[in-house]
Amino acid sequence: MAEYKLLLKHSDDPATQTLAGYKKAGGYSGLAKALKMERQAVIDEVKTSGLRGRGGAGFPSWIKWNGLPKEKVKPHYVLCNADEGEPGTFKDKMLMETAPFQLIEGMTIAGFAVQGDVGYIYIRGEFIDAAKALRKAIDEAYANNLLGKNILGTDFSYDLHIHLGAGSYECGEESALMSSLMGERGMPRLKFPHAPLPTVSGVWERPTLINNVESYSCVPHIIDKGGEWYATLGASTKNSRGTKIFSVSGHVNKPGNYEIEFGTPLKELLEMAGGVKGGKLKACIPGGSSMPVIKPDAVDVAIIGYEEMGEVKSMVGSGGCMFFNEHTDIVMLAWRTAHFYANESCGKCTPCREGTRWMVQIMDRIVAGNGQKGDMELLTEVANNVEGRSFCALGDAAAWPIKAFIRQFPEEFEYWIEHGKSPVTSKEALALVP
Amino acid sequence: MSELIQLGSHNERPMPPKADELNLRFSEQAIKELEGLKTHYPNLKACILPGLWIAQREYGGFLDGDAIAEVAHRLSRSYAEVQGVATFYSMYNTVHNPGKHKIEVCTCLSCHFNSAYRIRDYVSKKLGIKNGETTADGMFMLEEVECLNACDRAPVVQVGDRYFGPVDEKSIDALLEELRASEESTVVKMADQIVQVQLKAEERVGTIR
Numbered sequence: 091m092a093e094y095k096l097l098l099k100h101s102d103d104p105a106t107q108t109l110a111g112y113k114k115a116g117g118y119s120g121l122a123k124a125l126k127m128e129r130q131a132v133i134d135e136v137k138t139s140g141l142r143g144r145g146g147a148g149f150p151s152w153i154k155w156n157g158l159p160k161e162k163v164k165p166h167y168v169l170c171n172a173d174e175g176e177p178g179t180f181k182d183k184m185l186m187e188t189a190p191f192q193l194i195e196g197m198t199i200a201g202f203a204v205q206g207d208v209g210y211i212y213i214r215g216e217f218i219d220a221a222k223a224l225r226k227a228i229d230e231a232y233a234n235n236l237l238g239k240n241i242l243g244t245d246f247s248y249d250l251h252i253h254l255g256a257g258s259y260e261c262g263e264e265s266a267l268m269s270s271l272m273g274e275r276g277m278p279r280l281k282f283p284h285a286p287l288p289t290v291s292g293v294w295e296r297p298t299l300i301n302n303v304e305s306y307s308c309v310p311h312i313i314d315k316g317g318e319w320y321a322t323l324g325a326s327t328k329n330s331r332g333t334k335i336f337s338v339s340g341h342v343n344k345p346g347n348y349e350i351e352f353g354t355p356l357k358e359l360l361e362m363a364g365g366v367k368g369g370k371l372k373a374c375i376p377g378g379s380s381m382p383v384i385k386p387d388a389v390d391v392a393i394i395g396y397e398e399m400g401e402v403k404s405m406v407g408s409g410g411c412m413f414f415n416e417h418t419d420i421v422m423l424a425w426r427t428a429h430f431y432a433n434e435s436c437g438k439c440t441p442c443r444e445g446t447r448w449m450v451q452i453m454d455r456i457v458a459g460n461g462q463k464g465d466m467e468l469l470t471e472v473a474n475n476v477e478g479r480s481f482c483a484l485g486d487a488a489a490w491p492i493k494a495f496i497r498q499f500p501e502e503f504e505y506w507i508e509h510g511k512s513p514v515t516s517k518e519a520l521a522l523v524p
Numbered sequence: 525m526s527e528l529i530q531l532g533s534h535n536e537r538p539m540p541p542k543a544d545e546l547n548l549r550f551s552e553q554a555i556k557e558l559e560g561l562k563t564h565y566p567n568l569k570a571c572i573l574p575g576l577w578i579a580q581r582e583y584g585g586f587l588d589g590d591a592i593a594e595v596a597h598r599l600s601r602s603y604a605e606v607q608g609v610a611t612f613y614s615m616y617n618t619v620h621n622p623g624k625h626k627i628e629v630c631t632c633l634s635c636h637f638n639s640a641y642r643i644r645d646y647v648s649k650k651l652g653i654k655n656g657e658t659t660a661d662g663m664f665m666l667e668e669v670e671c672l673n674a675c676d677r678a679p680v681v682q683v684g685d686r687y688f689g690p691v692d693e694k695s696i697d698a699l700l701e702e703l704r705a706s707e708e709s710t711v712v713k714m715a716d717q718i719v720q721v722q723l724k725a726e727e728r729v730g731t732i733r
Contacts, residue, residue, distance in 0.1 A: 176673075177634070179673060182673075183674070214673075218714065232724065253722065254721070255613070255615075257614035273573055412634055414637060
């Protein structure tokens with residue numbers, strides 16, 4: 091299979107970043123169609139499409155959409171999670187910069203389906219270019235009655251605001267994002283079943299729909315061409331439908347965003363990105379830094395799909411696919427990953443705050459040449475005690491990769507601990523040691 | 525700043541700082557922009573983040589105690605609450621004045637394995653400062669940051685509202701020269717642009733550049 095461009099179809103055509111160009115390319119026919127449908131019919135269409143959240147968890151989108159109260163008592167909010175922070179992922183940035191109207195249309199349809207009053211796009215502060223593109227598009231949509239009061243002459247009114255974050259990976263987690271939007275420190279909250287779902291009591295304790303940029307961007311296509319058509323994409327997989335954008339980076343010849351149909355072999359994704367540069371493939375992190383690392387033999391057999399990736403003990407995640415060549419020091423990779431999570435842990439839950447710090451201390455002493463016997467077991471034990479013991483998934487995300495690095499490449503850790511230096515001795519690798 | 529942290533009497537919430545004990549510096553434009561932003565949210569608390577961005581521009585890129593107090597005052601929140609929020613986020617400069625340009629070098633996974641530490645050390649040596657420090661002339665600050673999500677252009681450097689990548693020693697030299705020659709502070713420009721993109725067309729006072 092080759093690339094299948096649905097969301098990124100017009101990404102190299104700047105004309106589609108204007109309303110006229112977007113409409114010419116078939117844009118806004120989804121919204122026009124949705125506004126003539128019953129609200130429930132729009133949600134059913136999303137159900138038929140089999141769309142699952144593209145932010146990392148893969149939760150069926152329609153369940154969220156259907157979860158908002160049908161009898162409206164309080165205002166309903168629609169949030170877009172554009173706080174893309176997962177190392178290795180850069181798809182949302184591209185979607186916002188090259189197809190801003192697609193996202194706006196998707197959010198407007200979502201707003202219509204769940205009786206939303208106001209939508210917020212929470213963009214991470216660093217993405218000023220994406221925010222500028224969206225602002226231009228939103229201004230144009232307001233001027234053309236595609237946002238605001240009585241959209242396209244119907245009784246549906248909907249406001250859309252941009253809200254910029256200020257530098258926190260943690261705010262990409264939905265409950266932390268809502269805390270941040272409400273003007274608090276970006277810390278997560280208690281989750282279902284211990285607290286109500288966001289669809290019942292989310293931001294400002296009101297019913298809230300929250301989805302990723304890529305999920306919303308799929309919606310105009312689903313409504314326009316029908317859920318059944320969308321479900322034919324990726325039909326070879328167990329339960330993954332549609333297309334997924336993979337951000338390929340690391341040691342590849344042509345890093346970039348590649349949109350593929352679910353069911354495509356991971357090996358083909360690597361080929362699209364021009365293959366590995368600077369040597370043979372050594373490791374691959376298929377879905378962003380939080381996901382477990384896999385070895386070349388697993389890359390050869392892996393099929394891209396939410397369930398299919400589980401067979402090689404990894405996950406699709408957010409689609410930040412990183413390939414590393416044979417000169418890569420896995421312990422160094424684990425060291426940097428551990429630092430990332432320790433830096434970004436918000437500090438709310440003790441196991442994550444202390445556990446990530448502890449893992450960093452162990453990794454630091456290993457790469458300083460002072461590794462002790464039993465450090466690998468200790469790392470695994472600490473990781474086990476962080477996993478599943480914090481409010482949000484950052485704790486899990488810190489534990490999984492470390493455990494996977496040790497499981498997949500124990501000999502490299504053993505070498506470092508025994509000899510106090512890297513098993514990879516090539517010139518390329520030595521340049522990396524900080 | 526302790527006089528600004530008013531605890532109030534008898535189980536009252538901490539009070540926001542009062543105007544007569546402050547040295548208010550928000551310009552007319554800033555006040556107008558804050559009024560516009562207030563209409564976006566159901567309460568004033570949600571304006572803390574956008575309010576801090578305005579303050580970061582108005583106070584020249586650095587949120588000192590006066591800036592925090594002014595945001596607290598204008599949004600009727602306590603000093604402690606606003607400071608608590610400001611110190612959580614890495615893009616608000618609350619520790620020391622970053623100077624005119626903040627050089628943010630990404631050293632996360634993909635950049636790390638594309639020699640980001642070499643770039644960081646090169647900038648550090650060239651400017652004679654360590655990670656997190658500002659040069660004596662107040663021109664540059666060097667900061668090692670987590671993933672900037674432009675891994676396809678690794679190694680990436682962000683300065684204000686611009687991304688540069690892939691960078692090497694040569695392009696860093698050129699970049700530093702260009703920044704040295706420019707009049708405008710990229711730290712302030714970034715804060716300004718972040719404020720402008722959040723405002724609707726009719727609320728906007730400045731321009732998006």
